[in-house]
Amino acid sequence: MILAPTVLIAVNVPPAIAFVTEIRHQQLIDxxxxxxxxxxxxxxxxxxxxxxxxxxxxxxxxxxxxxxxxxxxxxxxxxxxxxxxxxxxxxxxxxxxxxxxxxxxxxxxxxxxxxxxxxxxxxxxxxVLEGDVTLAAGAMRVKNESPAAARDFPEGTEFVSPDGRTYRATSAFTVPAASKVIERDGSATVTASESEVWVESVVEGAPGVTADPSKYVITGLAGEDAQNLYGLAEAMNLDKQxxxxxxxxxxxxxxxxxxxxxxxxxxxxxxxxxxxxxxxxxxxxxxxxxxxxxxxxxxxxxxxxxxxxxxxxxxxxxxxxxxxxxxxxxxxxxxxxxxxxxxxxxxxxxxxxxxxxxxxxxxxxxxxxxxxxxxxxxxxxxxxxxxxxxxxxxxxxxxxxxxxxxxxxxxxxxxxxxxxxxxxxxxxxxxxxxxxxxxxxxxxxxxxxxxxxxxxxxxxxxxxxxxxxxxxxxxxxxxxxxxxxxxxxxxxxxxxxxxxxxxxxxxxxxxxxxxxxxxxxxxxxxxxxxRGERPEITDAPAAVALGETMTVATPDAERIDRARLIRPSAATHVTDLEQRSVALDVEKRPDGTLGLAVPAEATLAPPGFYMLFLVDDQGTPSVARWVQVT
Missing domain, CATH: 2.130.10.80 (Galactose oxidase/kelch, beta-propeller)
Structure with a gap:
């Protein structure tokens, strides 16, 4: 009768200690x-x-x-x-x-x-990792020798090689018109335009692989279009994509x-x-x-x-x-x-x-x-x-x-x-x-x-x-x-x-x-x-021009130490090119308002919206007001 609880307590002591430790930790951080x-x-x-x-x-x-x-x-x-x-x-x-x-x-x-x-x-x-690639693919350079107009092609456009291999464009693409220059003697020089598109074989595996540079016919074109518009590709393979x-x-x-x-x-x-x-x-x-x-x-x-x-x-x-x-x-x-x-x-x-x-x-x-x-x-x-x-x-x-x-x-x-x-x-x-x-x-x-x-x-x-x-x-x-x-x-x-x-x-x-x-x-x-009461902005302009001084109302003017305009973030992949804090010169006026001078240089404050913060002498910031710098 005594052993059962004793064993139970022995088994539960480590979790109990961990539980108490976690509670104490939570109490500390709170x-x-x-x-x-x-x-x-x-x-x-x-x-x-x-x-x-x-x-x-x-x-x-x-x-x-x-x-x-x-x-x-x-x-x-x-x-x-x-x-x-x-x-x-x-x-x-x-x-x-x-x-x-x-x-x-x-x-x-x-x-x-x-x-x-x-x-x-x-x-x-x-x-697509190497080994998982099932459709041979590569870059197709699409040429246009006609200066008449650009041409739009949809996803799925087919290109056929001289030996009958067929490849499809994986996205829509546009080929600009060829350039045409009239020479002084009246002759014309036409330079073909070019666009690139990714294409992949219509059949799986080795039959779609080729290492031979080729000229490709674009399916669905006829007459002069078939002559003026064509594809060029170096190789099609099953390499990593x-x-x-x-x-x-x-x-x-x-x-x-x-x-x-x-x-x-x-x-x-x-x-x-x-x-x-x-x-x-x-x-x-x-x-x-x-x-x-x-x-x-x-x-x-x-x-x-x-x-x-x-x-x-x-x-x-x-x-x-x-x-x-x-x-x-x-x-x-x-x-x-x-x-x-x-x-x-x-x-x-x-x-x-x-x-x-x-x-x-x-x-x-x-x-x-x-x-x-x-x-x-x-x-x-x-x-x-x-x-x-x-x-x-x-x-x-x-x-x-x-x-x-x-x-x-x-x-x-x-x-x-x-x-x-x-x-x-x-x-x-x-x-x-x-x-x-x-x-x-x-x-x-x-x-x-x-x-x-x-x-x-x-x-x-x-x-x-x-x-x-x-x-x-x-x-x-x-x-x-x-x-x-x-x-x-x-x-x-x-x-x-x-x-x-x-x-x-x-x-x-x-x-x-x-x-x-x-x-x-x-x-x-x-x-x-x-750390106690935060300073407050009770009034601020919605917009201010570079080089201007804006009037900001706060009941905490005497204890304001600094003012900052902070540009909002746009972040991805450890990269945030927007983030910047702009210091404003602070003038404490007799009427209890603050005059905040915005730099004149757009290099410091590129035009756009910023958060205006006031920070007091204890290092406590206000809630921001949005201000557009124009």
């Missing part, structure tokens, strides 16, 4: 003192029908978060034509799905001066909450970077094209007034996919931090530097430590953009490398000879860190993993705050959800940070079981929100 020093994380679970794969996320000037999945790295969704976007309102917890017109998975995005979000590129075709991009472009309107189609890009792109420039236009760089090949420096710009893309041969420059390119304080100058994600050879286009758009020159900058471990690193302005200091955080080896680094490095672009200098080490080597600028100028560093896509259960739960003024890192509360590839972190108008996504390869230490995409959201409440 205590006011702990929160005031380290902050707090909360997990949010959306209803099952509203859970999507958070590949891209952007904070709209309505305060809602647009989460874009497209096909969500799910081939079954792609094959079914199921593309998703979600609008989530952190203030109310409400969410709804939004009609998504194309597979925007792995496209690029940038905010426009009117607050619309430009989304361009995405997925035309998923990769990479992802392929699309040229589709849309503006997401935050008021109507709909995608509006605009002009296509000149080039199809998958994994491109879209960088907003100081004149309100957007530069599109890099990515895989419609054949699955990384673009060799063919860059283009978008004009939001005409909604047209223009190829920029004057800006031809190669970068690996998703390069981190930022508008600097200097007109026509971008900074390439060296951070990238995805595709491109290890020895090409990896060196950080300053890109002069006026003459297309590139000046490398030295000093970056672990330069071969910059892929999947984070890059962010360190402090107000006026300081022109950039922070690079963590990173790993190119491709499916297990290597990662704890390195953070900082560069001052105002120096006579800019060079990276060491920052503090992260708690451990980290790929895929989410780096988020806070109103206090601190930077939250959270999530990531040591190994490629969280292999070996290498997720990192430690979070840190980096302080630019002291170049130091301190710990904050640990998160409870693993984040790696396909995750994003975004500052919210109330001063909290929302983190979402995570696309690990495996769910176990031995890498034997596939992992599910992480659908839980997490909200980080920084320490500054647990």
């Amino acid at each position: 205590s006011p003192g702990y929160k005031a020093e380290f902050g707090h994380w909360d997990v949010v679970e959306l209803p099952e029908g509203l859970q999507i794969n958070a590949i891209h996320a952007a904070l709209l000037p309505t305060g809602k978060v647009l989460i874009i999945a497209g096909s969500g790295n799910d081939r079954a969704q792609f094959d079914a034509g199921t593309f998703k976007s979600l609008l989530y309102d952190p203030a109310t917890g409400q969410a709804r799905l939004v009609l998504t017109p194309a597979d925007l998975f792995c496209g690029g995005h940038a905010f426009l001066p009117d607050g619309n979000l430009l989304v361009a590129g995405g997925t035309q075709r998923y990769e 990479d992802y392929q991009g699309i040229a589709d472009s849309y503006e997401f309107d935050p008021v109507t909450e709909e995608y509006v189609q605009v002009g296509d890009m000149v080039h199809k792109r998958w994994y491109p970077s879209l960088t907003p420039l100081s004149d309100g236009t957007v530069l599109s760089v890099s990515g895989l094209d419609g054949l699955g090949q990384i673009l060799d420096g063919q860059n283009e710009t978008y004009d939001p007034v005409t909604q047209v893309w223009t190829e920029r041969p004057d800006l031809r420059r190669y970068f690996p996919s998703y390069p981190a390119l930022f508008q600097t304080a200097q007109p026509d100058q971008l900074f390439y931090s060296g951070s990238t994600t995805g595709y491109g050879p290890a020895q090409q286009g990896r060196e950080p530097g300053l890109w002069n758009l006026a003459d297309n020159t590139f000046a490398p900058v030295p000093g970056l430590r672990d330069p071969d471990l910059v892929e999947t690193s984070g890059s962010v302005w360190a402090g107000p953009v006026q300081d022109q200091r950039m922070l690079v955080v963590g990173g790993g080896g190119v491709g499916e490398s297990p290597l990662s680094t704890a390195r953070t490095d900082v560069i001052d672009l105002t120096a006579e000879q800019p060079a990276y200098t060491p920052g503090p080490d992260l708690p451990e080597p980290t790929r895929y860190p989410n780096v988020v600028t806070l109103p206090t100028d601190e930077i939250l560093i959270a999530g990531g993993s040591r190994d490629y896509r969280g292999k070996g259960q290498s997720h990192i739960f430690e979070a840190s705050l980096y302080t630019p003024s002291s170049n130091t890192i301190r710990p904050v509360a640990e998160s409870s959800v693993g984040r790696d590839y396909h995750s994003a972190g975004i500052l919210l108008p109330n001063g909290q940070v929302i983190v979402m996504g995570g696309d690990a390869l495996f769910s176990d230490v031995l890498n034997t079981r596939d992992a599910d995409f992480e659908h839980r959201l997490e909200i980080f409440t920084p320490p500054y929100m647990f």
Whole structure:
């Protein structure tokens, strides 16, 4: 009678101790003192029908978060034509799905001066690994020798070789008209135009393979059309087939909450970077094209007034996919931090530097430590953009490398000879860190993993705050959800940070079981929100021009220490080219209002919507007001 309970107690002691330890831990992290020093994380679970794969996320000037999945790295969704976007309102917890017109998975995005979000590129075709390829395929160059008109061809257009092999186009395509030049003697010179399209055999296996360059007849053409329009291909094989991009472009309107189609890009792109420039236009760089090949420096710009893309041969420059390119304080100058994600050879286009758009020159900058471990690193302005200091955080080896680094490095672009200098080490080597600028100028560093896509259960739960003024890192509360590839972190108008996504390869230490995409959201409440009464903005203008001083009403004017305009984030693949904090000169007026002076330079504050924060002398920020900088 006595032994049974004794055995039972012996068996249950370790779980009981663990249970008590967990309760004490929870009591600690929920205590006011702990929160005031380290902050707090909360997990949010959306209803099952509203859970999507958070590949891209952007904070709209309505305060809602647009989460874009497209096909969500799910081939079954792609094959079914199921593309998703979600609008989530952190203030109310409400969410709804939004009609998504194309597979925007792995496209690029940038905010426009009117607050619309430009989304361009995405997925035309998923990769097929070598050994899984069943249909021989390759690039078909389609020629048009007629100057009369361009010709449009649908998906499924067939090309037939001299020996009878038939291949089908996997997407629609257009062949421009040939160019015609009238010479002085009245003769005409016609130069054939050319377009490329991916084609695949109509039969499986070896019968579709050929290594012979051939001229192909386009099925359905007759007469002069059959003579003027034809295909040329070098080879068709069963080699690995990479992802392929699309040229589709849309503006997401935050008021109507709909995608509006605009002009296509000149080039199809998958994994491109879209960088907003100081004149309100957007530069599109890099990515895989419609054949699955990384673009060799063919860059283009978008004009939001005409909604047209223009190829920029004057800006031809190669970068690996998703390069981190930022508008600097200097007109026509971008900074390439060296951070990238995805595709491109290890020895090409990896060196950080300053890109002069006026003459297309590139000046490398030295000093970056672990330069071969910059892929999947984070890059962010360190402090107000006026300081022109950039922070690079963590990173790993190119491709499916297990290597990662704890390195953070900082560069001052105002120096006579800019060079990276060491920052503090992260708690451990980290790929895929989410780096988020806070109103206090601190930077939250959270999530990531040591190994490629969280292999070996290498997720990192430690979070840190980096302080630019002291170049130091301190710990904050640990998160409870693993984040790696396909995750994003975004500052919210109330001063909290929302983190979402995570696309690990495996769910176990031995890498034997596939992992599910992480659908839980997490909200980080920084320490500054647990330190007493927050300052308040009671009135602020809806818009302000560059160089103007705006009047802002607050009952806390005397204790306001600083004011910041923070551009909302648009993040994907550890890349957020929008994020920047703009310091405003603060004048405390006799009537109790504040005069906040906006910089005159569009290079510092590109036109668009910003969150206005006031920060008091205790380092506590207000809830933001939205202000459009014109």
